[in-house]
Amino acid sequence: MSNDRNAPRPAEGRLGILLPGLGAVSTTLIAGVELARRGLAAPIGSMTQMGTIRLGKRSDGRAPAIKDFAPIAKLEDIVFGAWDPIADDAYQSALNAGVLNKWEHIEPIADFLKSIKPMPAAFDNSYVKKLHGTNVKPGTSKRAWAEALREDIRTFKAANQCDRLVMVWCGSTEVFIRPGPTHETLEAFEKALDANDESIAPSMLYAYAALMEGVAYANGAPNLSVDFGAMLELAAKNRVPVAGKDFKTGQTLLKTVLAPMFKARLLGVDGWYSTNILGNRDGEVLDDPESFKTKEESKLGVLEHILQPGVYPELYGNIFHKVRINYYPPRGDEKEGWDNIDIKGWLGYKMQIKVDFLCRDSILAAPIVLDLALFLDLAQRADLHGIQEWLSFYLKSPMHAPEVYPEHDLFIQQTKLKNTLRWLMGEEPITHLGMDYYLEKAEELAAT
Ligand SMILES: NC(=O)c1ccc[n+]([C@@H]2O[C@H](COP(=O)([O-])OP(=O)(O)OC[C@H]3O[C@@H](n4cnc5c(N)ncnc54)[C@H](O)[C@@H]3O)[C@@H](O)[C@H]2O)c1
Numbered sequence: 001m002s003n004d005r006n007a008p009r010p011a012e013g014r015l016g017i018l019l020p021g022l023g024a025v026s027t028t029l030i031a032g033v034e035l036a037r038r039g040l041a042a043p044i045g046s047m048t049q050m051g052t053i054r055l056g057k058r059s060d061g062r063a064p065a066i067k068d069f070a071p072i073a074k075l076e077d078i079v080f081g082a083w084d085p086i087a088d089d090a091y092q093s094a095l096n097a098g099v100l101n102k103w104e105h106i107e108p109i110a111d112f113l114k115s116i117k118p119m120p121a122a123f124d125n126s127y128v129k130k131l132h133g134t135n136v137k138p139g140t141s142k143r144a145w146a147e148a149l150r151e152d153i154r155t156f157k158a159a160n161q162c163d164r165l166v167m168v169w170c171g172s173t174e175v176f177i178r179p180g181p182t183h184e185t186l187e188a189f190e191k192a193l194d195a196n197d198e199s200i201a202p203s204m205l206y207a208y209a210a211l212m213e214g215v216a217y218a219n220g221a222p223n224l225s226v227d228f229g230a231m232l233e234l235a236a237k238n239r240v241p242v243a244g245k246d247f248k249t250g251q252t253l254l255k256t257v258l259a260p261m262f263k264a265r266l267l268g269v270d271g272w273y274s275t276n277i278l279g280n281r282d283g284e285v286l287d288d289p290e291s292f293k294t295k296e297e298s299k300l301g302v303l304e305h306i307l308q309p310g311v312y313p314e315l316y317g318n319i320f321h322k323v324r325i326n327y328y329p330p331r332g333d334e335k336e337g338w339d340n341i342d343i344k345g346w347l348g349y350k351m352q353i354k355v356d357f358l359c360r361d362s363i364l365a366a367p368i369v370l371d372l373a374l375f376l377d378l379a380q381r382a383d384l385h386g387i388q389e390w391l392s393f394y395l396k397s398p399m400h401a402p403e404v405y406p407e408h409d410l411f412i413q414q415t416k417l418k419n420t421l422r423w424l425m426g427e428e429p430i431t432h433l434g435m436d437y438y439l440e441k442a443e444e445l446a447a448t
Helices: 024-037 090-097 102-114 142-159 186-194 202-212 229-237 251-264 281-286 289-307 361-381 389-394 410-424 435-447
Strands: 014-020 078-083 162-169 216-219 241-244 268-278 320-327 336-344 350-358
Touching (some): 014 361, 024 078, 024 102, 078 142, 090 102, 142 162, 142 202, 162 361, 186 229, 202 216, 202 229, 216 361, 251 289, 251 350, 281 289, 281 320, 389 410
Parallel strands (some): 014 078, 162 216, 216 241, 268 320
Antiparallel strands (some): 336 350
8 A cells, every 4th residue: 555645745854853852862962963964973873863664575685774765864864953951061060960971972062052052941840740940931921831831932943043842851750630621622721821820831822822823743752742633633633743752662562562472372361560779850840740640640551552451351450550750869860670570371370570770861762762853854744743653662651542542562663663663764664474485486386
């Protein structure tokens, strides 16, 4: 099924990547892109930079680099902009984050990092209780903040001579907000905005401003930001692609690989206990129970959807699933995530799996931000708008059409992503059926 759509327009001119939040993830991304541009480090973990895509039959031997196959913006054409309630520039913020080695990866590009200064944020401490910033927009009017963000977007675009923009929320995890009547329609949302309603969190103001300006938006955190009716209405109206939410990096990445394996082999799961220690600012923010609740919801949903207890009650009907995140300053960004999984096999015999992932949160997240930004830009040039479910690969709680359940299995997500690229570029999707290799051979043998 190739498609009769036009191929995506070429990536001409400069692409601005706008980042609400200039913390650990953003600075690791920005520094990484600049180091890669200068040939000083490799963009490992990024599908747009290092991935290949098979085209045609396995025997054809066609597997171009994804960036040569699809018109993806070049790293050289990217410029960065950011907002943060903390006034530190990208250099100081990268040093504070403690992710990158100062002498190897920060000082060599210090001038570049110092040139990225955060714009004053639309920030309200009641949505991120552990933070107290001073680099904030004046007043308390949500409408005025949304308009000021729109103005920032336009000014940034003109000042940096950008052809196109995308925005990826890399700000802190806000408190848990359940979608309510104010989120249902654009009209209700705008009324609530004018009334300074407390159900409108700052991240929603960025999403609103982006969509109003025709800028694609992805949400890297688990809070409610673009995943509700009003925003989808706006995205449809202005024909803007959106994606979210919550970057799939450490423990959940492993979960979405292990759980499909248990289900594929019909091994039962009695319990899954996940705990983490981390000491970065994200960990400190998540130490607040209301922000943790947002994260917890995002992390817990994954198993339910992959294992389908309704379909396999005997295997997964009674799982005890627990997720803990513990703020532990000595560890900084070098998080440790433990999983204890109690599984059962043939005749109900019990087994255990222990995983200890000594990961680096922002090192895993940075390539995701880059890929999301570059693929959203590609989507917009292909006239795709609304939810981009093919980007679920990068997300813990992927947005999806209301009539389907979210797809969490990493390898199904990868197939979906690559097939979408094939489809966009007029190539046949790959089904992995592979019967032609054998049927044709059998025909040949039968004829001899
Ligand atoms: N690193 C990962 O593996 C990972 C995975 C999934 C999700 N995330 C999410 O990504 C986000 C960024 O993570 P991080 O480690 O860089 O955190 P961080 O705390 O280092 O950076 C977040 C930054 O956002 C700023 N901020 C808060 N509210 C803001 C607002 N209203 N406007 C603009 N800026 C605002 C904070 O001041 C801070 O500098 C967090 O929400 C985190 O939960 C990270």
